[in-house]
Amino acid sequence: MRTRFIVAFTLLMLTGCGTGTPVSTTPMSNAERLELGADSYQTFCAACHGTDLRGTTQGSSLLSIVYEPNHHADFAFTTAIKDGVKAHHWKFNDMPPTASITDDEIAAVIAFVRNVQDLEGFDQ
Numbered sequence: 271m272r273t274r275f276i277v278a279f280t281l282l283m284l285t286g287c288g289t290g291t292p293v294s295t296t297p298m299s300n301a302e303r304l305e306l307g308a309d310s311y312q313t314f315c316a317a318c319h320g321t322d323l324r325g326t327t328q329g330s331s332l333l334s335i336v337y338e339p340n341h342h343a344d345f346a347f348t349t350a351i352k353d354g355v356k357a358h359h360w361k362f363n364d365m366p367p368t369a370s371i372t373d374d375e376i377a378a379v380i381a382f383v384r385n386v387q388d389l390e391g392f393d394q
C-alpha cells in the first residue's frame with residue numbers, strides 16, 4: 271500500500287507537475303500564438319535548427335521523424351528549451367538551455383513547431 275503510494279507519487283513527479291507544456295497565462299488567439307511562436311523561434315532556435323526548421327551544421331532538423339509528437343511529446347520540447355539537451359540522437363554538440371525565454375514564448379514556439387510539422391510533414 272505504502273509502496274504503491276510512493277510509486278504513484280514518483281510517477282506523478284516524473285510525468286506531471288512542471289514538465290508539461292507551460293500553461294500560457296496571457297490570453298491570445300491561435301493566430302497570435304503562432305505569430306509569437308514564429309518570432310520566438312527565429313530569435314531563440316533558428317540559429318541551430320534552421321530558419322526553415324530543417325537544421326544547420328549546429329543542430330538537427332525539427333522535421334526529422336525523430337521529433338514527431340509520439341516520440342518527442344511537448345514536455346520533451348519544454349525540457350529541452352528550459353534545461354538544454356545532452357547530445358544523444360546526433361553528432362552535434364549539446365543544446366544549451368534557452369536563456370531568458372518566457373513561458374508564453376515556450377508555449378508559442380511549441381505550437382509553431384507543431385504547426386509547421388503538420389503542414390510540412392516529417393522527413394524520414
Ligand code: HEC
Binds near residue numbers: 337
Ligand atoms: C546552440 C544550438 C541550439 C539552439 C539555439 C537550440 N537548439 Fe534544440 N537542439 C540542438 C541540438 C544540437 C540538439 C540535438 C541533441 C541530440 O539529441 O543530439 C537539439 C535538440 C532539440 C530537441 C530534441 C530534444 C530531445 O529530447 O531529444 C528539441 C525539441 C529542440 N532541440 C528544440 C529547440 C527549440 C524549440 C529551440 C529554441 C527555443 C532550440 N532547440 C534551440 C541545438 C540547439
